[in-house]
Amino acid sequence: MAKLIPFLVSEDARAQAEFYINALGGEIQSVMTHGQLPDASEALKDKVLHMCVMAGGINFFMSDSVFESLNHGNGIQLNLEFPTEAEAREAFAKLGEGGTVKHPLEPAFWGSLFGQIEDKYGVIWMITNQAQASQA
Structure with a gap:
C-alpha cells in the first residue's frame, strides 16, 4: 500500500x-x-x-526551487483535521498570518468547523475538526 x-x-x-x-x-x-x-x-x-x-x-x-520558477496554483489543497475545535482555530489563525482567508473558519452543515486559507507562501489549507455526533 x-x-x-x-x-x-x-x-x-x-x-x-x-x-x-x-x-x-x-x-x-x-x-x-x-x-x-x-x-x-x-x-x-x-x-x-x-x-x-x-x-x-x-x-x-x-x-x-532552483531550476524553475514557482507558479502558485489551486489544483492541490492540503486538509488538516484536528480532534478539537480549539486546535482547529489555533492552526487556522497561525497558518493565516500574512496570508488570505478564502473561507472563514465556521460551522459547516456536516457537523464540523471548516475554513480555508492561502498561507503567505501560496499553499492552500483547508482546516476542519472532527465532526461531533448529533445529539438526539
Whole structure:
C-alpha cells in the first residue's frame, strides 16, 4: 500500500518550514543541501535539496526551487483535521498570518468547523475538526 507524503517546493524552504513548525508545532527532521552533492555548484551550495519536516503530526518533504520558477496554483489543497475545535482555530489563525482567508473558519452543515486559507507562501489549507455526533 502506498503512503502519501506531501512534497512542497519553495522559494525559501527553511523559512517556510519554520513558519509551519511555529504554526503547528514540530521540527525539521533532516536537511540535505545541494552543497552535499558531488560536484556541487557554489551558487547552489546552501539551497535545500531535500528536507523532512514534521509539523502538526504530519511528515512532509520540502526543497528550494532552483531550476524553475514557482507558479502558485489551486489544483492541490492540503486538509488538516484536528480532534478539537480549539486546535482547529489555533492552526487556522497561525497558518493565516500574512496570508488570505478564502473561507472563514465556521460551522459547516456536516457537523464540523471548516475554513480555508492561502498561507503567505501560496499553499492552500483547508482546516476542519472532527465532526461531533448529533445529539438526539
